Amino acid sequence: MTALADLHAAVRSAASAVADGAEGAAPDKASLERPKQADHGDFATNAAMVLTKALKRPPRDIAADLAQRLQDDLGDHVERVDIAGPGFLNVVLADAWFTAALAGVLAAGDGFGAGGADPVRDVNVEFVSANPTGPLHVGHTRNAAYGDALARILELRGHRVSREYYVNDYGTQVVKFGESVQARARGEEVPQDGYQGDYVAEIAAEIPGAADADPSELALAAVELMRSRAEASLRRFGVEMDTWFSERSLHEPAGDARVEAAFARLEEQGRTFRQDGALWLRTTEFGDDKDRVLERSTGEHTYFASDVAYYLDKLDRGFDLLIDVWGADHHGYMGRIHAVVDAFGGRREDFELLIMQFVQLRNGDDLTAMSKRRGTLVTLDDLVDAIGVDAARWYLLARSHDTQVELDLAAAREQSRENPVYYVQYAHARIASVLRDQGEERVAAALAAVGTLDGVALHASERDLVKAVLDFPAVVAEAEERRAPHRIATYATELAQQFSAFYRDCSVKNAEPEELRSFRIALCVAAKATLARSLGLLGVSAPQEM
Structure with a gap:
């Protein structure tokens, strides 16, 4: 547990002791928050307020009992506990608490902010999954950044994550792409509804004999080249996929074996029906706005047929949680895909569709x-x-x-504080410079001494930076729960701002006595590591110098 978690536990323990088993008391609902105003203490709690109804006592009277209990339990780690307003408690912590908290962060090392997943799950995150008929554009790029950052956050929390890209290498769009490549290879205009970009001519030039190749074989070769280019672009962007799943594999060998197997399972469950010669899936049974065609009266499979087989394959692979990251233009597909997962026995809470915006x-x-x-x-x-x-x-x-x-x-x-990524990276580089100036031996000595610095008097900016560092585990947990990597970016900016205030107010080089200098060095090490971890979750580098 972190120092913040320990403090919150102490508040709840005090609330439980004061409640003394009273019926209806809910001490676990006592919160611990950072006050918006600095003169309201380091942390505030509503513990007295949540006990008022059960204890049938004025909240300020309950607050007085809680304050005494907290002072007794926290000892020299608390300076005072003030009662405010109708019964809120403002906790002012002693410098000793901050030095102990910093020692805990450093002792945790790479484990600070890691773990906490309960339960630990096998998670499949499918993202990007762009048609291999063109380069990845900026919309796909946002999808890639988001999916990879979410996967990194899930991994830090302790989950086992598989990153997956679904390759749409089957169907009409592949045929049209092959026709477009062949037309360019022959120096002709592409067919109507074909692909116009310069990249089509580039692909044609890379495939020997494209002008006279078998159209089907040419289409597959062109698609594989585009997939390979997508893989290289993603790798350059810091994204490595664990699985490249081919839609075509669902329809091979001849006879559409895996698609037909999915149809057979649905038929066994009574989920399909025939109408006008076509095969339909009863998706309305699971909340979709209408039933969906799987196989046309001609025997041709719809695009939806591939989806059905693909999601059965995903479910059969035994993941505990499926997360799909889709583009904004896929919103209308959500109902039918949820219906497919439900039809195969998947649980709604184990399947998430996240829609990206433009x-x-x-x-x-x-x-x-x-x-x-x-x-x-x-x-x-x-x-x-x-x-x-x-x-x-x-x-x-x-x-x-x-x-x-x-x-x-x-x-x-722009290279200025107005550019947030530059600002955060510069803060990391500045800390690295401060630590280089101290030298490896002095830094090592400071880290060795950090657990014995109880008597050090701290500046407000030092205390604030410690609190900012301590926020990291809760921010990561929130980012996982809300599927919100942007919270990490916001936090990294705030942490950089707190370091800038510390750097302005608290000299490391000229700090006296030596114990204070050791504390500041150790705090720089913790802030640097936490900034680097935050940037890493976003896939952004943490430079040592700028």
Whole structure:
């Protein structure tokens, strides 16, 4: 447990003791929060308020008992406990609590903020999954940044995570792509509804004999080249997929074995019916707005048929939780996919569909629109070339996934405190510089002494930086629960701001006595590690110098 968790436990323990088993008392509901005003103490609790009804006593009287109990239990780690307003308690902690808290952070090492998942689950996160008929564009890039950051957060919490990309390498769009590549190889215009971008000609030039190749074989070769390019682009962006799942594999060997197996299982369960020669799935039984066709009267499988087989395969692989990250244009598919998972016996709480919102790029007054078929798009690689991996990932993650992002390329390139990713990275580099100035031996000595510094008198900025560092585990837990990597970006900015205040107010080099200097060195080590871990969860680098 962290120092904050211990403090919260002490508050609940005091509330339980004061409640003394009273019927209806709920001491576990006692909160512990950071007051908005600094003069209201380090932490505040509503413990007296939650006991008022059960104890049938004035809340200020209960607060007085709680204050005494907390002072007795916390001993020299608490300076005082004040009663405020109708019965809130403001806890002012002693410097000894802060030094002990810092020692706990450093003792935890890489384990600080890690673990806590209950239960630990095998999680499949499917994201990006763009059609392999064109380069990954900036919308896919946001999806990649989000899915990978979410996976990193889940892993830090202790879950076992598999990253998956579903390759749509089967169907009409693949045929049209192959036809477009062949047309370019022959120096002809692409067919109507074909693919227009320059990348089509590039693919045609990379495939020997494309002009005269068998259309089906050419289409597969072209799609595999695009998939390979997507993999390289994602790797450049810091994303490594564990599984590249081929839609075509669901329809091979000949006879659509895996698709037919999915149909057979649904038929056994009475989930399908025939009408006008077509095979339908009763998705309305699971809340969809209408039933869906699996197989047309001609015997041709619909795109939905692949989805059915794919989700059966996912469920059969034994994951405890499936998380799919989809683009904004897929919102209308949610009902039918939830119905598929329900039909195969999956639980709603074990399957999540997260919808990303759109990205607009702005460079001055120019807003960039995208169309894969027309070839007018900004690719992942274009974005990385323009602003770098770090800025791209930060700006695409800094807002909640369900809100639209407008990314200003000029602002993202700016090297000033107005650019948040630069500001946070600069704070990390500055801490690294401070520690280099102290030398490895002095830093090691400070870390060895941190548990014995009880008598050190601390500045308010030191106390605030310790509290900011201590927030990290709770922020990670919240980011996991809310599926909200943007909370990590917000936290990293706030931590950098707290370090800047510390750097302004508290000299490390000239600190006296030596015990205070040791504390400040140790605090720099903890702040640096926590900033680096936060940036790492976002897939952003933590530079040692800038």
